[in-house]
Amino acid sequence: MPVPITDEERKSPLYKYFEMEMAKPSPEHYEKANTFLDPARAHRAPDLNRLFDDGYMYGEIGYTQFEDGTAMLANLVDMPGVTPEMFDWWFAWHGLEPLRYKIWCHDEHHAAISRNPEKNRDTSLSMKERYWDTIHDVRESMTPDGPVLDIKIHFRNPADIGFDPEKLKDFKGTIVCSGDEHAPTIMVHFVRPTERGSELRTRFWMGWGVRDGKPAKVIPDGVKIPLEGVKELLMHNVKEFTNLAAILPQVYAEFKDKF
Numbered sequence: 001m002p003v004p005i006t007d008e009e010r011k012s013p014l015y016k017y018f019e020m021e022m023a024k025p026s027p028e029h030y031e032k033a034n035t036f037l038d039p040a041r042a043h044r045a046p047d048l049n050r051l052f053d054d055g056y057m058y059g060e061i062g063y064t065q066f067e068d069g070t071a072m073l074a075n076l077v078d079m080p081g082v083t084p085e086m087f088d089w090w091f092a093w094h095g096l097e098p099l100r101y102k103i104w105c106h107d108e109h110h111a112a113i114s115r116n117p118e119k120n121r122d123t124s125l126s127m128k129e130r131y132w133d134t135i136h137d138v139r140e141s142m143t144p145d146g147p148v149l150d151i152k153i154h155f156r157n158p159a160d161i162g163f164d165p166e167k168l169k170d171f172k173g174t175i176v177c178s179g180d181e182h183a184p185t186i187m188v189h190f191v192r193p194t195e196r197g198s199e200l201r202t203r204f205w206m207g208w209g210v211r212d213g214k215p216a217k218v219i220p221d222g223v224k225i226p227l228e229g230v231k232e233l234l235m236h237n238v239k240e241f242t243n244l245a246a247i248l249p250q251v252y253a254e255f256k257d258k259f
Contacts, residue, residue: 001107001144001145002018002102002106002107003102003106003107003108003109003110004110005018005099005102009098009099009102012099013254014099014100014103014251014255015099017103017247017250017251018099018102018103018106020247022105022106022107022239022242022243022246023242023243023245023246023247024242025238025239025242029061029238029242030235030238032061032062033061033062033063033075033234033235033238034062034231035059035061035062035063036062036063036064037058037059037062037063037064037072037074038058038059038064039064039065039066039067041058041059042058042059042062042064042066042072042074043057043058043059043072043074043203044066044072044205045070045072045186045205045208045215046162046214046215048161048162048163048186048188048203048215049162049163049164049167051175051188051190051201051203052164052167052171056076059074060074060075060076060201061074061075061076062074062234063227063230063231063234065224065225065227065230068207068217068221069207069219069221069222069223069224069225070205070206070207070208070217070219070225071205071206071207071225071227071230072203072204072205072206073202073203073204073206073230073231073233073234073237074201074202074203075200075201075202075234075237075238075241076199076200076201076202077199077200077202077238077241077242077245078194078196078197078199078245079191079197079198079199079200079241079244079245079248080196080197080245081196081197081248081249082197082198082245082248082249083193083197083198084172084173084174084191084192084193084198085127085174086248086249086252087174087176087189087191087198087200087248088126088127088128088131088174088176089127089252089256090244090248090251090252091131091155091176092120092127092128092130092131092259093120093255093259094112095112095113095114095117095120095131095134095136096113096114096117096120096121096259098110098111098112098113100112101138101140103247103251104240104243104244104247105140105236105239105240105243105244107144107239108140108141108142108143108144108146108236108239108240109140109240110139110140110141110148111137111138111139112136112137112138112139112140112153113136113137114134114135114136115134115135115136115137116133116134116135119131119133119134120134120259121259128157128174131155131176132155132156132157133154133155133156133157134154134155135152135153135154135155136152136153136155137150137151137152138150138151138152138153139151140236142229142232142233142235142236143232143235143236146232152183153178153187154178154179154180154182154183155176155177155178156177156178156179156180156210158175158177159213160210160213161177161179161186161210161213161214161215162210162213162214162215163175163177171192172192172193173190173191173192173193173198174191175188175189175190175191176188176189176191177189179208179209179210179215180209180210181209181210181211181218182209183209184206184207184208184209184218184219185204185205185206185207185208185209186203186204186205186208186209186210186215187202187203187204188202188203188204189201189202190202190203200241200245202237202241204230204233204234204237206225206230207219207223207225
């Protein structure tokens with residue numbers, strides 16, 4: 001069942017995207033996402049620069065738990081017709097009114113509101129710079145009937161969480177990421193161009209934060225991240241980014257200059 005919508009939102013030109021049937025991930029995608037990855041081979045937070053390597057690594061879709069109690073999820077979404085520039089625009093743009101977040105995943109997204117709207121609208125900045133070092137207050141659930149969670153996302157410059165500045169200079173894609181010394185999660189959306197558009201490689205490292213500009217374990221020894229929540233987040237990620245891939249080219253074409 002879709003999230004609540006206001007009478008004012010129904011009058012918005014965005015409302016047609018809310019009414020659209022959401023694009024559905026394939027059963028095979030969900031099946032892969034339900035894979036428990038070998039922790040000895042899975043991608044670890046200190047090795048986040050491996051995402052720059054050509055090709056693919058083990059465990060592009062799935063989840064795992066490491067021996068230290070931390071956990072990781074990975075997802076891979078093809079985004080035909082989506083450019084890295086569109087992806088940057090989306091993260092600068094969607095936190096400026098709740099309906100923008102609702103059209104992304106109308107079953108589970110209630111609102112995402114930027115604490116820094118003046119920066120998001122600052123035309124002297126690049127699209128990346130408009131969301132770097134901003135905070136979104138997010139309300140969403142992981143399932144349509146699940147509890148609504150209040151989440152704070154602190155978007156960062158990739159160089160400030162451990163990505164190699166030299167590799168970033170030559171990278172033709174984009175990296176939307178969050179992580180600091182306060183929250184025990186590092187989020188990475190690594191977008192690289194393809195012949196058809198882009199592909200999104202997502203990582204969440206739970207139990208990890210950022211200290212002194214690089215990933216650091218932040219949960220105490222002996223603590224384990226509950227895997228049920230990791231799996232729910234991964235299934236939600238599969239769902240929301242499949243739909244974003246479907247709507248973003250059209251939304252961008254219509255609203256790219258409307259902040």
